[in-house]
Amino acid sequence: MRFHVPDMSCGHCRTSIEKAVAAADPAARVTFAPEDRMVEIDTARDADAMRAALKDAGYDVAPA
Ligand SMILES: [Cu+2]
Secondary structure, three states: OOOEOOOOOOOHHHHHHHHOOOOOOOOEEEEEEEOOOOEEEOOOOOOHHHHHHHHHHHOOOOOO
16 A cells, blocks of 8 residues: 655654554555655555554655
């Protein structure tokens, strides 16, 4: 699944997002496209769970 994360701007954001995703699903894989501010998450969890995890980490998610 892909998310647009408008506030993702630096390496710290990547670390925060990776941690949030790992907390929600330790088996998830995260790929970043910083130039597009896109995050691709390979997970068995559903999109709502991932959206909530990112929001808890402080990142609002826009539909991708
Ligand atoms: Cu940042």
